[in-house]
Structures are given as C-alpha cells and as structure tokens.
Amino acid sequence: MRFQLRDYRIEDGRLEDFVGEWRRLILPLRRKLGFSVVGPWVSAQESRFVWILGYDGDIREADARYYRSEEREAMNPDPARLIVESSTIWLEPIGVT
Numbered sequence: 001m002r003f004q005l006r007d008y009r010i011e012d013g014r015l016e017d018f019v020g021e022w023r024r025l026i027l028p029l030r031r032k033l034g035f036s037v038v039g040p041w042v043s044a045q046e047s048r049f050v051w052i053l054g055y056d057g058d059i060r061e062a063d064a065r066y067y068r069s070e071e072r073e074a075m076n077p078d079p080a081r082l083i084v085e086s087s088t089i090w091l092e093p094i095g096v097t
Contacts, residue, residue: 001036002059002090008049009085015047021079022049029071034062052091 010018019042030037030053040051055062066072 001054001056003038003052003054004059005089005091006051006053007087007089008083010047010049011082011084012047014082015042015044015049018049018079018082021077021082025075026079029069030066032071033066033069035066 008018019040022040027037034055034057036054036056038052038054040049042049053059053063
C-alpha cells in the first residue's frame with residue numbers, strides 16, 4: 001500500500017466549512033473508490049487540515065480516476081476552492097525490528 005501525507009492551508013475563517021464539506025463529499029467518495037484514509041487532523045491556529053491517503057495498488061492512477069469521476073466533477077460546492085496552499089508528501093515504509 002502506498003501513502004501520501006496531504007497538508008492543506010485553508011482560507012482564513014473557513015476551516016470549519018472545509019472540514020464539513022470534506023466529511024460530507026470527499027471522504028465517502030474516496031472510500032467508495034477504494035482509498036484508505038487516516039485522520040484528518042486540524043490546527044485551528046494555522047488553519048491547516050492534514051490527512052493521510054492510502055491505496056493498495058497504483059495510487060497515482062487511482063487518484064487520476066478519482067478526479068475524473070462524475071461524482072468528483074459534480075461536487076458543488078467544490079471543497080478545493082477553500083484550499084489556499086497544499087503540499088503532498090509521499091511516505092515510504094521502513095522496516096521495524
């Protein structure tokens with residue numbers, strides 16, 4: 001399974017709106033399309049939303065399918081409109097003995 005750490009800075013004063021839309025729109029569709037989700041976590045002071053997205057298989061292709069899906073294209077309002085800045089970090093497993 002491959003994982004990404006996604007870190008979003010949300011428009012000031014809109015973090016609660018983003019969290020509600022993410023829970024109602026993004027999370028169910030991600031799960032429906034086979035993704036696993038860890039978190040999310042927020043930092044209200046910094047207006048940040050952080051989560052981990054995982055997929056067992058080609059996560060890049062699965063992510064492209066997600067964005068091309070009718071459900072994602074039909075999202076209204078689109079929660080992404082509230083993201084001011086984002087970063088994605090690929091996470092690699094390490095062996096622990």
